Amino acid sequence: MNFTTPATNSLMWITDRPPIVFTNGSGSWLTDEQGRCYLDFVQGWAVNCLGHSHPAIRQALVIQAEQLVNPSPAFFNRPALDLAHRLAVHSVFDRIFFANTGAEANEGAIKLARKWGRKHKHGAHEIITFEQGFHGRTLATMSASGKPGWGELFSPQVPGFPKARLNDLDSVRKLVNGKTVAVMLEPVQGEAGVIPARKDFLQALRVLTEQEGLLLIVDEVQTGMGRTGKLFAYEHAEIVPDIMTLGKGIGGGVPLSALLARESVCCFEAGEQGGTYNGNPLMTAVGLAVLDTLLTPGFLDEVFSKGEYLSQRLTKISDRLQLSGERGLGLLRALCLPDDRAQTLVERARARAPEGLLLNAPRSNLLRFMPALTVTIEEIDLMCDWLEDLLR
Numbered sequence: 001m002n003f004t005t006p007a008t009n010s011l012m013w014i015t016d017r018p019p020i021v022f023t024n025g026s027g028s029w030l031t032d033e034q035g036r037c038y039l040d041f042v043q044g045w046a047v048n049c050l051g052h053s054h055p056a057i058r059q060a061l062v063i064q065a066e067q068l069v070n071p072s073p074a075f076f077n078r079p080a081l082d083l084a085h086r087l088a089v090h091s092v093f094d095r096i097f098f099a100n101t102g103a104e105a106n107e108g109a110i111k112l113a114r115k116w117g118r119k120h121k122h123g124a125h126e127i128i129t130f131e132q133g134f135h136g137r138t139l140a141t142m143s144a145s146g147k148p149g150w151g152e153l154f155s156p157q158v159p160g161f162p163k164a165r166l167n168d169l170d171s172v173r174k175l176v177n178g179k180t181v182a183v184m185l186e187p188v189q190g191e192a193g194v195i196p197a198r199k200d201f202l203q204a205l206r207v208l209t210e211q212e213g214l215l216l217i218v219d220e221v222q223t224g225m226g227r228t229g230k231l232f233a234y235e236h237a238e239i240v241p242d243i244m245t246l247g248k249g250i251g252g253g254v255p256l257s258a259l260l261a262r263e264s265v266c267c268f269e270a271g272e273q274g275g276t277y278n279g280n281p282l283m284t285a286v287g288l289a290v291l292d293t294l295l296t297p298g299f300l301d302e303v304f305s306k307g308e309y310l311s312q313r314l315t316k317i318s319d320r321l322q323l324s325g326e327r328g329l330g331l332l333r334a335l336c337l338p339d340d341r342a343q344t345l346v347e348r349a350r351a352r353a354p355e356g357l358l359l360n361a362p363r364s365n366l367l368r369f370m371p372a373l374t375v376t377i378e379e380i381d382l383m384c385d386w387l388e389d390l391l392r
Contacts, residue, residue: 025052049249051372093260098279102221102247103136117181132192182215187233194334202237225249228330229304
């Protein structure tokens with residue numbers, strides 16, 4: 001394909017894309033128009049939790065499309081009811097609101113916390129978030145994010161998001177005042193370079209928020225739905241948050257997200273929250289298929305063990321080549337480099353022959369790995385062998 005034709009120029013430019021058009025996918029593999037195959041360790045930034053074109057997702061789409069696509073969110077539909085109930089049963093939350101993207105779910109969390117603050121904390125509205133955090137690309141979620149430089153992109157920012165430092169409880173405590181209503185964080189900061197919040201920090205943060213009468217919001221758009229080896233990452237810390245957001249993996253590749261909250265926090269009134277496509281049966285049927293697969297006995301244990309295996313392989317590569325180590329949780333991991341060659345590695349991995357390798361570099365000195373939760377040990381070995389060759 002000629003990448004200067006009107007076919008590509010008709011798309012609004014938002015980033016440089018490589019000259020590849022993908023046409024097929026299966027599991028951990030993608031195929032382009034030229035028939036070239038790529039081992040995919042990005043999976044749409046952790047979106048395709050079951051890999052490409054998983055049979056359960058295909059079947060759910062076909063069956064539901066033949067029955068009902070969207071009756072309007074003004075009415076109940078069975079897949080949305082069933083998915084909401086299953087999420088409540090398997091989490092610490094009581095109520096679920098479905099949306100389409102992680103940013104939309106996070107917007108809902110911000111709105112819910114501010115409404116709760118108006119009703120129960122004399123109008124408190126500030127939400128403490130964290131440096132280097134990432135919560136989405138809407139104006140409010142960009143303001144809540146701590147990504148360097150984002151404050152000036154579409155200024156003025158939405159006010160009310162003072163920034164603390166991850167794993168530093170004192171930095172949170174110093175920001176708490178009469179205007180504070182909540183603390184919001186990712187259990188593992190993904191865009192920052194896969195930086196986990198420590199278990200002791202999360203537990204102390206839960207104690208602090210309870211003492212101060214604040215809500216604790218966990219953004220599990222990237223870490224939720226099995227990514228860390230448990231259904232939700234907050235489970236590793238053995239805490240009970242007040243609000244959680246899900247996205248990416250909950251739809252397995254289709255647009256679906258969720259805002260989950262404990263009953264005591266739910267205070268939206270009619271008309272304050274909604275969305276034309278939200279909770280439609282086509283997408284929630286897929287969500288049900290994804291959740292059923294994740295809850296298959298032994299599935300999440302296998303995800304955790306594969307995450308440990310990937311960690312061991314990356315650690316050996318780092319030791320042999322004198323890199324800067326690896327980190328992460330489950331199948332969300334990063335390899336730290338001693339220099340700024342990450343983007344070059346991404347490009348060379350994609351171009352390697354005969355098969356390409358798809359990697360992600362959220363930082364110039366770091367590679368992030370987000371394979372399908374169904375990735376095999378053989379595919380992990382293949383990726384690591386190719387990566388070590390590229391690094392050498």
